[in-house]
Amino acid sequence: MSMTLTEKILARRAGKSAVTAGDSVLVDVDVLMTHDVCGPGTIGVFKREFGEKARVWDAKRVVIIPDHYIFTSDRRSNRNVDILREFVRDQGIPYFYDVIDDPSGKWEFDASRGIELAQYGAKYAGVCHIALPEKGHTRPGEVLVGTDSHTCTAGAFGEFATGIGNTDAAFVMGTGKILLRTPPTMRFRLVGEMQPGVMAKDIILHVIGEIGFDGATYKAMEFGGEGVGPMSIDDRMTVANMGVEAGAKNAIFEADAKTIAFVKARAAEHGTAVPFETVTPDAGANYVYDLTVDLSALEPTVALHPDPGRRKVASACGDIKLDRAYIGSCTGGKTSDFEAFADIVDGKEVRIDTFGVPATPQIVRELKANRRNGRSTWDVLLDAGVRMTENAGCAACLGGPSDTFGRINEPLSCISTTNRNFPGRMGDAGGRIYLASPYTVAASALAGHIVDPRDYLPGVRELEEVGA
Numbered sequence: 001m002s003m004t005l006t007e008k009i010l011a012r013r014a015g016k017s018a019v020t021a022g023d024s025v026l027v028d029v030d031v032l033m034t035h036d037v038c039g040p041g042t043i044g045v046f047k048r049e050f051g052e053k054a055r056v057w058d059a060k061r062v063v064i065i066p067d068h069y070i071f072t073s074d075r076r077s078n079r080n081v082d083i084l085r086e087f088v089r090d091q092g093i094p095y096f097y098d099v100i101d102d103p104s105g106k107w108e109f110d111a112s113r114g115i116e117l118a119q120y121g122a123k124y125a126g127v128c129h130i131a132l133p134e135k136g137h138t139r140p141g142e143v144l145v146g147t148d149s150h151t152c153t154a155g156a157f158g159e160f161a162t163g164i165g166n167t168d169a170a171f172v173m174g175t176g177k178i179l180l181r182t183p184p185t186m187r188f189r190l191v192g193e194m195q196p197g198v199m200a201k202d203i204i205l206h207v208i209g210e211i212g213f214d215g216a217t218y219k220a221m222e223f224g225g226e227g228v229g230p231m232s233i234d235d236r237m238t239v240a241n242m243g244v245e246a247g248a249k250n251a252i253f254e255a256d257a258k259t260i261a262f263v264k265a266r267a268a269e270h271g272t273a274v275p276f277e278t279v280t281p282d283a284g285a286n287y288v289y290d291l292t293v294d295l296s297a298l299e300p301t302v303a304l305h306p307d308p309g310r311r312k313v314a315s316a317c318g319d320i321k322l323d324r325a326y327i328g329s330c331t332g333g334k335t336s337d338f339e340a341f342a343d344i345v346d347g348k349e350v351r352i353d354t355f356g357v358p359a360t361p362q363i364v365r366e367l368k369a370n371r372r373n374g375r376s377t378w379d380v381l382l383d384a385g386v387r388m389t390e391n392a393g394c395a396a397c398l399g400g401p402s403d404t405f406g407r408i409n410e411p412l413s414c415i416s417t418t419n420r421n422f423p424g425r426m427g428d429a430g431g432r433i434y435l436a437s438p439y440t441v442a443a444s445a446l447a448g449h450i451v452d453p454r455d456y457l458p459g460v461r462e463l464e465e466v467g468a
Helices: 005-014 039-050 075-091 128-134 149-157 166-175 200-211 233-246 257-270 335-345 361-369 377-383 438-447 460-467
Strands: 024-028 031-034 062-064 143-146 160-163 177-181 185-191 220-224 250-253 289-294 301-303 311-313 324-328 353-357 413-416 432-435
Touching (some): 005 160, 005 250, 039 166, 128 143, 128 233, 128 257, 143 166, 149 257, 160 250, 200 233, 200 301, 233 250, 233 257, 233 335, 335 361, 335 377, 335 438, 361 377, 413 438
Parallel strands (some): 031 143, 143 160, 185 220, 220 250, 324 353
Antiparallel strands (some): 301 311
């Protein structure tokens, strides 16, 4: 039987020769991830159902990453990290990326030190979906589940990755297995090459605009085609991350040499190497939907308030005035995202309040080390008027307590590199969120309204005129 990427992985981890869409299968899980928002609830269900003294099925396959409500004075949020630490200490879980270095300590954010300066220890890893691959926990052919909808990001590495609830996570924690209904697969064939000024965020916003924000509900989104090869790992992560914004169960790319090199390098760096086996889709596999996307024809794109499916090209959004710009999150806070942002704002000054939150401490270090015209990328951003924080994390992407860096505490209009723009997502329910690429967000921050970044990116229009 011919199978898609998702079907092949689920069949293998279920110990079956084949599965087809709609089959319910009990699957062996390779990695379970949880964080500070859902971890305490998962732990509570685990203890209730398996017993106070129960042990997790495999301590080395549980990865716990506090990242959401960390740098806030809200004591209940701080306490969530302490609950994780107590559980990790009791269970002997090695992969806990704590905010502090003292395993017997308590976490408390010190607001008097300010939000811009780092307040974390050497183990802290930042946003879970970027930290997982950064630390070597994402591998082709595996099943990764996490208590967060954007766990699908890891599908960029050729694995089945999906978000689950606390109850399912507790069951996985105790047994190492999860019951899944095999999703039907939608195929997206990427051809051509992105033109200057267009980014991976524009690809996924275009795709979601084509099928709607519920167009892939409980389906697998499989991305392939000749256009994938030139895409960076960061690009693939951006696309996979937002599969859930179309309702997808998972989003996945076939692993290639670039994937394998990345995975092996991170695992070697952090001592997390585990043997893995890549999978490929079969010729003749059944797809319930097939779309070819010509990357060369894409333009900078914006998702209008109030959902990610309300697509419009940036050049047609010039009448949308803005109060704020934001760069950060698992989909828009990577080093390459900030470098692209800096390409636009270098030597200029933003006209609206602009906040920058790197996804991980490693990204903070890279932005401070990377040089352009004698200055670090970090300083380029600061000189342009971007308020940067060293406290890597989710920050305002999920709103958080009122003192969260960059949170919208009044009904403002904000253009953001984040992945979700439903009312209240970044704070105030009256806020209007527009999703766009780092290029588009940067250019719009300079203009004070939404603009096409190709008008602000050095040399792009000149190239277009030559091509014409």
